[in-house]
Amino acid sequence: xxxxxxxxxxxxxxxxxxxxxxxxxxxxxxxxxxxxxxxxxxxxxxxxxxxxxxxxxxxxxxxxxxxxxxxxxxxxxxxxxxxxxxxxxxxxxxxxxxxxxxxxxxxxxxxxxxxxxxxxxxxxxxxxxxxxxxxxxxxxxxxxxxxxxxxxxxxxxxxxxxxxxxxxxxxxxxxxxxxxxxxxxxxxxxxxxxxxxxxxxxxxxxxxxxxxxxxxxxxxxxxxxxxxxxxxxxxxxxxxxxxxxxxxxxxxxxxxxxxxxxxxxxxxxxxxxxxxxxxxxxxxxxxxxxxxxxxxxxxxxxxxxxxxxxxxxxxxxxxxxxxxxxxxxxxxxxxxxxxxxxxxxxxxxxxxxxxxxxxxxxxxxxxxxxxxxxxxxxxxxxxxxxxxxxxxxxxxxxxxxxxxxxxxxxxxxxxxxxxxxxxxxxxxxxxx
Numbered sequence: 001x002x003x004x005x006x007x008x009x010x011x012x013x014x015x016x017x018x019x020x021x022x023x024x025x026x027x028x029x030x031x032x033x034x035x036x037x038x039x040x041x042x043x044x045x046x047x048x049x050x051x052x053x054x055x056x057x058x059x060x061x062x063x064x065x066x067x068x069x070x071x072x073x074x075x076x077x078x079x080x081x082x083x084x085x086x087x088x089x090x091x092x093x094x095x096x097x098x099x100x101x102x103x104x105x106x107x108x109x110x111x112x113x114x115x116x117x118x119x120x121x122x123x124x125x126x127x128x129x130x131x132x133x134x135x136x137x138x139x140x141x142x143x144x145x146x147x148x149x150x151x152x153x154x155x156x157x158x159x160x161x162x163x164x165x166x167x168x169x170x171x172x173x174x175x176x177x178x179x180x181x182x183x184x185x186x187x188x189x190x191x192x193x194x195x196x197x198x199x200x201x202x203x204x205x206x207x208x209x210x211x212x213x214x215x216x217x218x219x220x221x222x223x224x225x226x227x228x229x230x231x232x233x234x235x236x237x238x239x240x241x242x243x244x245x246x247x248x249x250x251x252x253x254x255x256x257x258x259x260x261x262x263x264x265x266x267x268x269x270x271x272x273x274x275x276x277x278x279x280x281x282x283x284x285x286x287x288x289x290x291x292x293x294x295x296x297x298x299x300x301x302x303x304x305x306x307x308x309x310x311x312x313x314x315x316x317x318x319x320x321x322x323x324x325x326x327x328x329x330x331x332x333x334x335x336x337x338x339x340x341x342x343x344x345x346x347x348x349x350x351x352x353x354x355x356x357x358x359x360x361x362x363x364x365x366x367x368x369x370x371x372x373x374x375x376x377x378x379x380x381x382x383x384x385x386x387x388x389x390x391x392x393x394x395x396x397x398x399x400x401x402x403x404x405x406x407x408x409x410x411x412x413x414x415x416x417x418x419x420x421x422x423x424x425x426x427x428x429x430x431x432x
Contacts, residue, residue: 001418002097003046004032004090004114005107005128006083008055010335012037014130014208014230015107019044021233021411022418030100032093032110043232043239049096052089053082083109087177091117091184098123103422105206108133112171112178115194115201115428120185122427126418128206130334131355133195134224135163136217142358167196199223201428204421206414209334212404213341213362225417228410229338231319242317249291252311256289258326259311260386263293263336264350264374276306281379283309286386291325319343327389329382331374332356332363341368344402346389350374368398 001022005015012033019029023045031041032049041048083090090113097104098121106114111127118125131142137156141163171193179189190197198205199221207214207226216226237243253259262279279290284307292312306312313321318336322328322343330336332349337359340347347369349360360371370388372381388394 001027001029001103001105001422002032002094002101002123003029003105003107004051004094004097004110006034006051006053006055006109007107008333009037009040010333011107011130012040013232013335015105015128016040016044016046016236017230017232017411018105018128018208018414019046020236021230021415024233024235025415028100030097032090032097040240043236045239047100049093051086051093053086084177087113087181091181095121102425103418105418111194112174112190113181115190115203116178116182116185116187118428119187124421124424124426125428126204126206126421127194127198128208128414130208131358132207132209132214132217133163133167134199134205134217134220135160135167135196137219138215138217141166142355164196167193170195202426203428204417206417208410208414209338210405210408210410212401213337213359213366225413227413227417228408229342229405230410230414231338231342233411237317237319240315242315245316245320246313249311249313249316252291253324256309258324259289259291260327260329260389261291261293261322261325261340262329264331276312278377278379278382279310280307282382282386283307285379285383288326288386291321327369327386329385329389332360332371334359337363338405341366341398341401342405344399344406346394346398348385348389350377366397366401368394368401 003015003019005012015031019031019041020043022029029044030047030049031044032051033041034053034055035050036054038048038050090110094104094114094117098117101123103124103126104114104118105126105128108129114125133142137159140159143166144162174193182189194203202223204223204225207224208230209226210228211226234243264275275292279292282288283290289309292310294312294314318339322340322345325345327346327348328340329348329350330340332351334355337347347363349356349363349369349371350373351357351360351371352374357371363369364371370385
């Protein structure tokens with residue numbers, strides 16, 4: 001099997017979980033991802049094909065995802081330019097996978113390059129997404145989510161129109177690089193992305209989220225498979241060095257009641273002092289203990305002297321940590337949302353961009369927490385959010401959600417589907 005994906009750690013980790021599960025099932029696995037994902041891929045004991053771009057370095061060099069107060073949305077400065085420069089190495093990396101794989105699995109951003117290579121090398125292709133991107137009349141495109149918590153329902157045709165609009169913007173940025181690869185492979189140009197054409201091409205798409213959060217759209221065809229979440233197995237955590245929690249964290253957790261976990265994950269803060277000040281202020285106002293997860297934010301020099309009720313931690317196994325927390329406050333990344341809800345803990349999402357508002361709205365719909373934009377995060381609002389998360393009915397709904405999610409076997413379902421695709425051995429048809 002060959003897997004290609006890109007993005008932050010939260011974007012890449014589910015594919016590493018898939019690679020690890022495939023290895024445990026006896027499959028040979030090669031995985032292509034950005035150079036900064038090498039250590040993560042090694043945890044799956046998979047062959048690593050590095051692609052010539054570095055997501056973490058891009059975020060660090062641009063000064064962080066959060067540019068400061070007053071911005072409702074943030075983004076990756078320089079992302080489009082970096083991906084355009086890396087287009088050649090992405091194509092070469094996928095070719096290397098295709099030469100040694102019976103099935104290719106491609107994540108968002110790599111999918112159209114993978115389609116070209118799969119067609120040229122006649123290798124079956126499965127696309128895999130952590131957010132529902134296939135067009136539906138049931139809800140608007142996730143990346144066009146509104147900030148309102150209870151948006152007025154849109155008519156089915158309008159919902160479908162939002163999917164067409166988002167896909168056309170997505171394809172416009174990728175089209176020159178993808179069609180250059182297609183020409184080099186002797187293929188005709190594509191007029192739309194694989195997200196729009198995959199169903200007509202007969203491609204199977206794996207959606208690694210849960211129907212607990214996103215009920216299966218009524219108009220999706222049989223090629224759209226919602227598997228449930230892909231969680232990193234314990235053995236992969238051990239290889240990453242995250243299986244054993246830091247002793248100082250274990251001691252701090254044991255010294256008092258369950259804390260609130262506060263982190264923005266890979267959304268690097270340009271002003272890390274603000275994150276620490278919010279944590280300290282919230283602890284003092286609400287009487288809660290607060291655990292700061294640094295994620296990609298450098299807290300050195302700003303978290304050295306914290307009050308007893310506040311603690312800071314770097315990379316740690318969320319599957320181990322979150323059940324030991326009272327609530328989770330985070331940026332709304334799909335991976336963090338999955339881990340916190342699987343632990344049965346209430347969530348408050350302070351989203352920035354991309355799919356984060358969508359997951360924040362889904363948490364709200366479940367009644368397991370709430371959602372606002374990060375620009376609205378201040379001490380007063382954080383205090384109100386923590387009081388909301390402490391309500392018994394919110395905690396009960398989050399706990400019930402966790403029970404449902406823990407009963408799912410997303411990786412097992414994905415492996416079943418991939419084995420079936422491998423048995424059939426059907427390469428994708430040419431673009432219509």
